[in-house]
Amino acid sequence: MDSSLSDILQRYWGYPAFRPMQEDIMHSVLSGKDTLALMPTGGGKSLCYQVPAMSREGLCLVISPLIALMKDQVETLRRKKITAYAIYSGMTWQEVNRTMQTVAESNCKFLYVSPERLETKLFREYLPALNITLLAVDEAHCISQWGYDFRPSYLRIAALREELPDVPLLALTASATPEVQEDICQRLAFGEHKIFRQSFARPNLSYSAFATHSRINKMVEILENVKGTALVYCKTRKRTREISELLNARNIQSDYYHAGLTQDARSTKQEAWLKNETRVMVCTNAFGMGIDKPDVRVVIHADVPDCLENYYQEAGRAGRDTQRAYAVLLYDQDELNELKEMPAVRFPSLDNIRTIYQGIVNYLQLPVGGGEGQYYDFDINDFIRKFNPDPAVALNSLRALESDGWLTFNEQFFRPSMVQFNTTKAALYDFENSNPELEPLIKSLLRAYEGIFDRNVSINEKNIARLMRADVKEVEQGLRQLNSYRIVEYEPRKETPQLMLLRGRIRVEELTIDMEAYEKRKALFTQRVNDMVKFASEQKDCRSTIIGRYFGDKDIADCGICDNCLRRKVTTLNKEEFSAIHQQVRGKLLQQPLLQHELLAALPHIRKEKMSVVLDFLQAENKIRVDPGGRIHLL
Structure with missing residues (x-):
């Protein structure tokens, strides 16, 4: 172990040792190599640039699309007496100028920047005065238009590299398929480089999927049997509130969270959940990114995500403390059929996109040639009320216009x-x-x-x-x-979503998009949807293995604890043997709850491996539950 790196880790973060692969990534960066690190959610990605940055002179420039995460990282570093600043959309010119001046004239170690800030005149004026010795790109998959979360603003990073030719770059992501990994390296103009991939296995996380017509009943059943903090992910804002109210009515204490709430409301709800004052947070995917809560015992998906990337990231928020945790996906066949139809909805026709563009520039009352580089308040619900487009067509046309570089749309805008x-x-x-x-x-x-x-x-x-x-x-x-x-x-503070035109208004018939790239993105989206549908409905293959192979982890082994692995294990016991063990276990638990070793001692003729198979199956089927002290109760 490099003593200087380990000393820094101990001094500032209080950890006695690095997690697997962290130190190798740091040595790659410090040797001057461009580096791509694929590390699962909660795998300690930020330390991979923070520790090496503290070991050398100069500034680490961190590019991230998540304002909340940037603010959280800056506050965390400052609590450790490390100088850090952030620049993001919503700050005034004066604030940005003051921050850049302070960074340039001080011994600042970290500057967090949103990608759209990279090409502003003010940032580029200050760039030569910044002693940048390391570039870190978080959520690096956002640079690939073949990925699930393409953000055109990330393409500006390549131009920045031309200004910093000798500065190594560390790209970090939790989820990227092999094709996206290759695209990241190409678009970030990697020279001599290394790629590090942590295993996508989560040995303590049990994946399962249930087809059910009553999701609320299934949720209540799960939350009654698995004690501790929980997350329930939903697709819509309205659904978060409805499910939270239903859970509260069933005496399961919960709250709801989505991007449409005020900044104060979001902060208050998040803080209550982090402090265990709220047990269950019912939320959209606006919740959870960058939130470090290790003791989440169960993540339930009340709706099926549209890709395994999103599912893996969200499910991966369970069990970061390495204790047993559960990721449960609820679905029905109608929803899977609707999911298969999503590509046609997600990728509107060019005529539809042009109609929405015309509506937007009329809504903003822009003259031809006007609006370039300006931010505008843009309430999409108000736009839909006034211009009456199909809501899905409006939102997805906005995405298409953003992907093709016509505008940016920031729904979670906040300026104090x-x-x-x-x-x-x-x-x-x-x-x-x-x-x-x-x-x-x-x-x-x-x-x-x-x-x-x-x-x-x-x-x-x-x-x-x-x-x-x-x-x-x-x-x-x-x-x-x-x-x-x-x-x-x-x-006064501003929380209205912001839209910025990257090009001045043109006549609608002149609006074009790159249809070849658009159709390829549609085909890849279709494949991602099909992979998600297959994961949900799969009854045989290990779920952990399905996820690992999707991300290119060919060496991943069966987990042994997902619903499909348990089902397969049970089939290794013949029906009579399983039934006999089940009845004997039931007889003992009818008398009193027991720890597993007490149950084995009470039934010494049953092998431990066979007992574990039966107990795992009975727990997955909610026939028994294990309390926080490890005692097994009959249900």
């Missing part, structure tokens, strides 16, 4: 409230004397926010209200009053 004083200190003193009711607010702003006289600063109305022991609405009203008197410039 901004305030700057707009007067002299002498004039402010006179104003306070004339308006004593606003004096406490003015004093609170000056106390809480250094530099508020010199520049625009982001504020939090809730924090100010706590300082003043006042109501948040009173604070907001006071800020509006100060703004009307021109004492401050106050911009």
